[in-house]
Amino acid sequence: MKIIGQCDIKEIAEMYGTPLYVYDKQQIISNYNKLKTAFRKHYTKTEIHYAVKANSNIHLLELFNELGSGVDCSSPIELFLAKKAGFDRSNIMYTGNYESIDELKFVIAEDVIINLDDINSLKRLLRFHTPERVSFRINPGIGRGGFEGIVTAGSDAKFGVPYEKGYEAYKMAKDAGVKHFGIHMMTGSNNLEPYHFVEIVDKLMNIAGDIFTKLEIVPDYIDIGGGFGIPYTDEEEDLNIELTAKLVCEIFHEKCEKYNFGEPHLKLEPGRYLVGNAGYLITEVTGIKESYKTFVGVNGGMNTLLRPSLYGAFHRAYVYGDKANSNYVNLCGQICENSDIFARHLHFPEVEEGDLVILRDVGAYGYVMASNYNNRLRPAEVFVDGNTASLIRRKEKIEDILNLYEENSL
Numbered sequence: 001m002k003i004i005g006q007c008d009i010k011e012i013a014e015m016y017g018t019p020l021y022v023y024d025k026q027q028i029i030s031n032y033n034k035l036k037t038a039f040r041k042h043y044t045k046t047e048i049h050y051a052v053k054a055n056s057n058i059h060l061l062e063l064f065n066e067l068g069s070g071v072d073c074s075s076p077i078e079l080f081l082a083k084k085a086g087f088d089r090s091n092i093m094y095t096g097n098y099e100s101i102d103e104l105k106f107v108i109a110e111d112v113i114i115n116l117d118d119i120n121s122l123k124r125l126l127r128f129h130t131p132e133r134v135s136f137r138i139n140p141g142i143g144r145g146g147f148e149g150i151v152t153a154g155s156d157a158k159f160g161v162p163y164e165k166g167y168e169a170y171k172m173a174k175d176a177g178v179k180h181f182g183i184h185m186m187t188g189s190n191n192l193e194p195y196h197f198v199e200i201v202d203k204l205m206n207i208a209g210d211i212f213t214k215l216e217i218v219p220d221y222i223d224i225g226g227g228f229g230i231p232y233t234d235e236e237e238d239l240n241i242e243l244t245a246k247l248v249c250e251i252f253h254e255k256c257e258k259y260n261f262g263e264p265h266l267k268l269e270p271g272r273y274l275v276g277n278a279g280y281l282i283t284e285v286t287g288i289k290e291s292y293k294t295f296v297g298v299n300g301g302m303n304t305l306l307r308p309s310l311y312g313a314f315h316r317a318y319v320y321g322d323k324a325n326s327n328y329v330n331l332c333g334q335i336c337e338n339s340d341i342f343a344r345h346l347h348f349p350e351v352e353e354g355d356l357v358i359l360r361d362v363g364a365y366g367y368v369m370a371s372n373y374n375n376r377l378r379p380a381e382v383f384v385d386g387n388t389a390s391l392i393r394r395k396e397k398i399e400d401i402l403n404l405y406e407e408n409s410l
């Protein structure tokens with residue numbers, strides 16, 4: 001591997017240093033257009049709200065705003081960044097969980113659409129405000145994800161209103177004087193199987209049909225969440241997004257008719273699908289150790305890219321150039337934890353200190369999960385657009401860490 005967009009990886013690494021996150025702008029644009037076209041073909045009232053949590057770099061948010069996307073935010077600062085990136089209130093949605101009163105006050109003051117995580121969230125909200133519109137995140141009782149850590153519905157999930165309590169939640173809102181309603185779910189991340197989406201949308205539509213028929217509510221919108229997956233290995237295939245959109249819209253139309261919903265907005269909240277495959281992490285080999293196994297250590301680790309240590313996620317890794325794979329190694333970082341391993345028993349080329357190792361598909365849940373563990377500094381981020389590379393966030397400095405201490409404590 002040598003190129004991102006039309007830029008030479010070695011040149012980018014020399015210019016900005018390593019470790020370094022690099023995002024391919026044209027890839028993001030193409031992902032967004034593909035998803036939008038697939039759904040709008042079958043339902044023109046489809047709205048995409050990019051899930052800011054996947055990658056909140058303000059320059060990416062500005063790009064999504066230019067593309068006409070909305071956003072879904074999960075914290076007050078994500079909301080602040082979305083506004084700073086230029087999003088209009090009407091395109092901003094907020095989906096928190098275990099929201100504090102202060103958080104709810106902040107979101108209400110910003111006058112954006114809110115998806116409440118629980119009946120008690122509504123009770124906290126009603127203590128100081130009766131909103132015009134309410135939507136609950138429903139746990140439809142089923143969830144699926146690329147692995148256990150990213151399943152966000154079902155009996156083990158901390159998220160959402162269990163669907164059996166959905167009626168009670170909406171009744172409370174209606175009795176309190178709320179006039180407009182939506183419904184939301186997010187059941188799991190990184191799904192590659194179109195029929196999974198049919199199953200969950202069918203379930204949500206029936207839950208919505210049951211609750212809203214009893215309460216004589218016609219929803220403004222139905223939000224089916226994100227969860228559209230990307231392949232992380234050579235063996236996995238792309239999610240067939242055209243088929244997914246067709247099947248989802250078919251069931252959506254059918255149930256809207258059955259339950260007399262008219263034509264509510266169909267909202268999607270993709271994160272990974274839009275930015276995942278656009279991101280690369282460039283690292284540099286700092287040490288090679290022949291121990292009981294062979295370890296190749298690079299200058300990025302769980303502090304730079306947490307997913308492998310957090311959930312056992314796999315990211316394909318390549319050495320800059322065109323060396324063929326020749327041996328098996330454990331690819332690790334520099335953090336003092338034995339879980340700081342990107343991949344075990346990886347078929348890999350012979351490397352030397354100073355070689356560049358590039359990890360793929362790190363555009364989603366990459367930089368946003370980076371930390372200062374071991375007091376290592378967070379890397380810089382670069383946007384590549386064709387043959388142009390530009391810095392979109394500088395590398396952290398020691399001053400950024402020192403600034404957090406009270407002046408007189410140093």
Ligand SMILES: Cc1ncc(COP(=O)(O)O)c(C=O)c1O
Pocket residue numbers: 051053054072095152186188189190225226227228269270271272273364
């Ligand atoms: C509420 C909500 N919406 C959207 C997303 C984005 O999910 P994905 O990146 O799988 O599309 C998430 C991810 O966890 C989420 O919690």
